[in-house]
Amino acid sequence: MNQSKRLAGKIAIIVGAGQEPGETVGNGRAVAQRFAQEGATLLLVDINPDHAAATMAAIAPYETTASVLVADITNESDCKKIASTCMDRYGRIDILHNNVGRSEGDRKTVDLDVSAWDAAHAAVFLAADESRYIT
Numbered sequence: 532m533n534q535s536k537r538l539a540g541k542i543a544i545i546v547g548a549g550q551e552p553g554e555t556v557g558n559g560r561a562v563a564q565r566f567a568q569e570g571a572t573l574l575l576v577d578i579n580p581d582h583a584a585a586t587m588a589a590i591a592p593y594e595t596t597a598s599v600l601v602a603d604i605t606n607e608s609d610c611k612k613i614a615s616t617c618m619d620r621y622g623r624i625d626i627l628h629n630n631v632g633r634s635e636g637d638r639k640t641v642d643l644d645v646s647a648w649d650a651a652h653a654a655v656f657l658a659a660d661e662s663r664y665i666t
Contacts, residue, residue: 546576575599
């Protein structure tokens with residue numbers, strides 16, 4: 532397969548890069564794999580270090596620059612840490628992919644209860660505000 536490397540030279544933060552074990556590929560891991568195929572440098576952010584490390588291993592065949600950061604995006608100081616870590620490691624942020632929710636196992640979206648939806652939406656709003664910390 533001929534990859535176009537459309538993201539070569541771009542720095543991407545993927546929040547929610549890990550995934551719960553299950554039969555399907557989670558959105559965070561799928562995005563990490565696609566961005567890696569396209570040549571992006573990645574900061575893989577997840578609350579679970581083992582899940583983030585598994586995504587890091589999954590993108591290894593694409594030979595892209597990447598690193599892991601453990602952070603909880605429901606914590607405002609961790610959101611600041613995400614942006615500052617990317618700036619420290621890679622010098623800028625070109626892409627911010629907020630793929631975060633509250634994984635509760637490998638199940639269909641329609642099977643999530645209202646409290647899971649509320650928590651996921653609160654986290655997305657906090658993560659989207661990360662850019663205010665870039666100086």
